[in-house]
Amino acid sequence: MGMGAARACLQAGLNTWGVDINPDNCRALLAAGAKGAGPSAVPFAAELDAVVLLVVNAAQVRGILFGESGLTAHLKPGTVVMVSSTIASADAQAIAEALAEYQLLMLDAPVSGGAVKAAAGDMTVMASGSDAAFARLAPVLDAVAGKVYRIGSDIGLGSTVKIIHQLLAGVHIAVAAEAMALAARAGIPLETMYDVVTHAAGNSWMFENRMQHVLDGDYSPKSAVDIFVKDLGLVNDTARALTFPLPLAT
Missing domain, CATH: 3.40.50.720 (NAD(P)-binding Rossmann-like Domain)
Known part of the structure; x- marks a missing residue:
């Protein structure tokens, strides 16, 4: 970037x-x-x-x-x-x-x-x-x-918004992969599953972007997994600092 x-x-x-x-x-x-x-x-x-x-x-x-x-x-x-x-x-x-x-x-x-x-x-x-x-x-x-x-104006607010955003991004990319893997196991054509999701309420930017690479067979790296692991660690650290439970994400 x-x-x-x-x-x-x-x-x-x-x-x-x-x-x-x-x-x-x-x-x-x-x-x-x-x-x-x-x-x-x-x-x-x-x-x-x-x-x-x-x-x-x-x-x-x-x-x-x-x-x-x-x-x-x-x-x-x-x-x-x-x-x-x-x-x-x-x-x-x-x-x-x-x-x-x-x-x-x-x-x-x-x-x-x-x-x-x-x-x-x-x-x-x-x-x-x-x-x-x-x-x-x-x-x-x-x-x-x-x-x-x-x-x-307070330093830290921008970072907090980004960390909360990463909670959603991390969950979306993980469940997108699980959903497509489940579709494959069920024998559903992945192109059909992708088309359904991208025209229905379950869609997300992460699903639409990342799963297109799966359909294309494009496994060239677009980002690093360890960065997402780091970001989701920040999500948990932020939740602990605010004494706020995140049962689904953790």
Whole structure:
């Protein structure tokens, strides 16, 4: 999704730099018109007005910002950091507080839509943060998002909305696979089962998208299972923190 978002920024005419540990991705982004790309943003940090992080978890966010070669010490005051990883609300709040010590702003802005929507500039963003953070990131949000939900000003609200969304997404993808496997065992043509569900009340985006790949025999990876496991762990952690039972999901 990071590559897609970077390309969407380029297509919108924004000066864009990219960071990836895969040199092939860096070369691809440079070929697409990026001002620079490499394994670290430190060499061009002073050029940046905004930073968008699309990594797996809070540990990676902290490593990039505050690790041995931490980016924060090299950013100019007032730079806004858009954290678009799916992380716990408490982690988002702690990261925002640490950024504030460097006079940096944060937008708690997890995203949904996958690599395809990222590349099309059509992601859904569920964000919380200050008016200043939203204002400074407006060109980026316009470039990467089809829909921006402004959840509130408190850091952590955006992350909480994304985690609740992942509860539904995780359940939908699991039961979609079970439903199609049950249909196969019952001898029902999978094309027929898919057509029925996608024109009836049991449909979901996950069923319609993922089960089409099953019908096509397309088993190329679209995302990583361990990321969903991580996200559903965040669902359970959030429920425990709020003392709220989730008997079906757990």
